[in-house]
Amino acid sequence: MSQTQESSYLLIIFIIASVLLMLVLVTFIITIIYKYQKKQLAYFTEVGQLKTTHENELLKSQVEMQEQTFQNISREIHDNIGQKLTLAKLHLNTLNFTNLNVAQHQINNSVDIITEALNHLSDISRSMNTEIILNNGLIKALEFEVNQLQKSGLYKVELSLTGDPIFLPGETELVLFRIVQEVTHNIIKHAQATQIVMHLHYTHTLLQLHIKDNGKGFSINDNNFTGSGLKNMQKRTQLLKGTFNINSAPTKGTTVIIELPLIQNIPNV
Amino acid sequence: MWVYNFFIIFGTVIIIWSLIVGIKNLKEESSNIFKVVLSFIIIGLLISANTFFCKFFHITPEQTFKNIQRSLNTLQYLIILYIITLLFYESSFLKKIIVFLVVIVTLITIFIFIKTLNSNNFFYIHIAPIIVILFSCLLYYYQLFKNNFKTKLVNSPEFWIVVGLTFYSSISFPVFTLYKYINTELLNNNNLFLAIYSLGNFALIILYICFIKSFLCLKHKSRHTY
Numbered sequence: 001m002s003q004t005q006e007s008s009y010l011l012i013i014f015i016i017a018s019v020l021l022m023l024v025l026v027t028f029i030i031t032i033i034y035k036y037q038k039k040q041l042a043y044f045t046e047v048g049q050l051k052t053t054h055e056n057e058l059l060k061s062q063v064e065m066q067e068q069t070f071q072n073i074s075r076e077i078h079d080n081i082g083q084k085l086t087l088a089k090l091h092l093n094t095l096n097f098t099n100l101n102v103a104q105h106q107i108n109n110s111v112d113i114i115t116e117a118l119n120h121l122s123d124i125s126r127s128m129n130t131e132i133i134l135n136n137g138l139i140k141a142l143e144f145e146v147n148q149l150q151k152s153g154l155y156k157v158e159l160s161l162t163g164d165p166i167f168l169p170g171e172t173e174l175v176l177f178r179i180v181q182e183v184t185h186n187i188i189k190h191a192q193a194t195q196i197v198m199h200l201h202y203t204h205t206l207l208q209l210h211i212k213d214n215g216k217g218f219s220i221n222d223n224n225f226t227g228s229g230l231k232n233m234q235k236r237t238q239l240l241k242g243t244f245n246i247n248s249a250p251t252k253g254t255t256v257i258i259e260l261p262l263i264q265n266i267p268n269v
Numbered sequence: 270m271w272v273y274n275f276f277i278i279f280g281t282v283i284i285i286w287s288l289i290v291g292i293k294n295l296k297e298e299s300s301n302i303f304k305v306v307l308s309f310i311i312i313g314l315l316i317s318a319n320t321f322f323c324k325f326f327h328i329t330p331e332q333t334f335k336n337i338q339r340s341l342n343t344l345q346y347l348i349i350l351y352i353i354t355l356l357f358y359e360s361s362f363l364k365k366i367i368v369f370l371v372v373i374v375t376l377i378t379i380f381i382f383i384k385t386l387n388s389n390n391f392f393y394i395h396i397a398p399i400i401v402i403l404f405s406c407l408l409y410y411y412q413l414f415k416n417n418f419k420t421k422l423v424n425s426p427e428f429w430i431v432v433g434l435t436f437y438s439s440i441s442f443p444v445f446t447l448y449k450y451i452n453t454e455l456l457n458n459n460n461l462f463l464a465i466y467s468l469g470n471f472a473l474i475i476l477y478i479c480f481i482k483s484f485l486c487l488k489h490k491s492r493h494t495y
Contacts, residue, residue: 011461018440018468025439029432032410033422040418 054239058171061236065178069128072185076124084117123148127181134170141177142198149184149196156195163202166262172240176209176260179233179244183211183256186229191215191254202262209258217248273463276470277324280477281317284310287477287484294484302355303487306430306480309348313477316341332387339391343382346398349434350375353405356427363412367405374401392448399445403438406431426483433479440472 091110096102127148139161146159168176180198187193193215201208230246237244242260291307316338323334350371357364374397381394409431413422422428444465 011464014461014464021440021443025436029435032413036413036418036422039414040422043418 057235058239061175061232061239064232065175065236068178068182073124073128076120081117081120081124084113084120088113088117123151130174134174137167138173138177139165139200141173142180142200145177145181145184146198149188154188155193157198158196159198159200161200161202163200165200165202166207168207168260168262172260175236175240176258179236179258180209180211182229182233187211187213187215187254191217193253205262207260207262209260210255211258212253212255214253217250217252217254219250220246220248272467273470276467276474277317277320280470280474281314281321283474283477283481284313284317287481288314290481290484294488296487299487300355302352302430303426303484305348305352305355306483309345309352310477310480312341312345312348313473316345335391336386339382339385339394342391343378343394346378346394347375349402350378350398352430353402353409353434356405356409356431357412363408367408370401370404374398392445395441395445395448399438399442402434403442406435406438424486426486429479429483429486433476433483436479437472437476440475441469444469444472 088110091106091113095106126144142159146157149155149157167173184196187196191213193213195214197210197212199208199210199212201210234244237258237260240260242258245257245259246254247257248254288307288310291303291310295303295307319329319334319337319341323329323331329337354364354368354371357367377397378394381397385391385393413428420428447465
């Protein structure tokens with residue numbers, strides 16, 4: 001083989017080898033892009049499914065909360081406002097027009113009872129109104145709740161705050177407020193407490209809410225006390241990526257601790 | 270010979286193009302990596318100018334040309350090594366491995382540079398950095414599949430930098446490891462020698478094209494991330 005032929009032969013081998021190397025590299029890069037996009041598609045499908053599940057859970061929870069709100073309104077109307085109005089009706093039905101002084105007294109009594117019932121109705125309306133909570137924020141809503149409890153004259157209620165408050169999305173604050181309402185409702189219904197302490201603590205990453213009462217408490221292991229109400233509150237807190245814990249023992253009172261991570265609950269962080 | 274000349278001229282055009290695209294798309298808030306890539310391109314332009322002055326205009330003497338060339342080449346390798354340390358920002362463990370390798374290879378490169386001053390064995394300087402670059406690129410692809418899949422890959426500027434480095438290191442590796450053989454055995458076969466040497470320049474052209482794509486992606490980066 002002459003030197004020129006050998007040179008051409010080597011040149012051809014070199015060109016073929018170079019072309020093959022290029023093809024291998026191009027195939028490698030295309031494979032990487034293809035596999036990545038395939039995995040990306042699977043990832044986004046999974047994220048979408050998780051989002052849908054979460055939204056469904058949230059919706060379910062909202063429906064449950066709404067149902068509970070209706071029950072509360074119904075109970076309040078029946079137990080409180082209904083009774084007051086019945087009493088007012090009784091006063092008015094038994095008006096004694098022969099003795100105008102007594103009649104005047106009965107009318108005044110009825111007016112007082114009706115005014116009381118109207119005030120109560122207004123408080124219920126404000127307490128249940130989502131708009132008020134969404135517009136004024138969690139802290140104002142809690143202040144209102146504390147005010148309501150104090151008005152009853154049955155409890156000494158304290159609300160304290162530490163750290164720099166951070167406004168959470170309206171939906172999150174609403175769910176959290178409804179949980180607090182359910183906790184206070186449980187205290188009123190079961191705890192036989194005289195004192196309620198609420199403490200909100202904000203850090204850069206966490207919101208901690210402590211609700212403590214000095215009531216009769218209960219055994220955490222007792223199934224009678226860990227019914228669907230507590231599970232619902234736990235589930236709702238989990239939907240907000242938070243935790244819900246109860247510390248209690250008979251005669252030792254009860255402390256509810258709710259912790260919410262702020263990063264996941266603040267939009268665009 | 271024409272292949273060699275073609276790659277020199279075509280390569281210079283691509284470098285100028287990448288410099289223009291880079292300056293046009295680089296923003297104040299752009300990551301450091303792109304500013305470093307721009308400095309790599311500027312040095313590439315100086316290498317081209319040096320080649321033009323020596324090979325086409327015959328202004329620079331051969332030895333001066335070689336000395337300037339090896340200094341600028343060494344500088345370019347150090348810049349690439351720095352670029353790859355900036356690519357691994359998500360995994361601290363991988364970053365530690367890469368930084369360790371880069372420090373070692375940087376020392377080796379500087380050592381070889383000093384050792385081979387005024388000798389013809391300068392090609393050794395390419396081997397260690399190219400191996401580390403190739404290894405880093407593979408680690409980058411590994412990291413890509415380990416992390417979340419939020420980035421739109423074909424529009425990711427960092428990805429195109431790595432693609433360019435993968436092409437450059439994969440093509441250059443056989444060229445520079447066989448350089449001694451090429452230099453001694455094929456010295457009488459000038460066409461083949463220049464063709465093989467041109468392959469290294471071709472790899473550089475692909476690298477600069479990938480840099481152009483990377484800078485173009487930078488323009489719309491915010492729009493293409495989920």
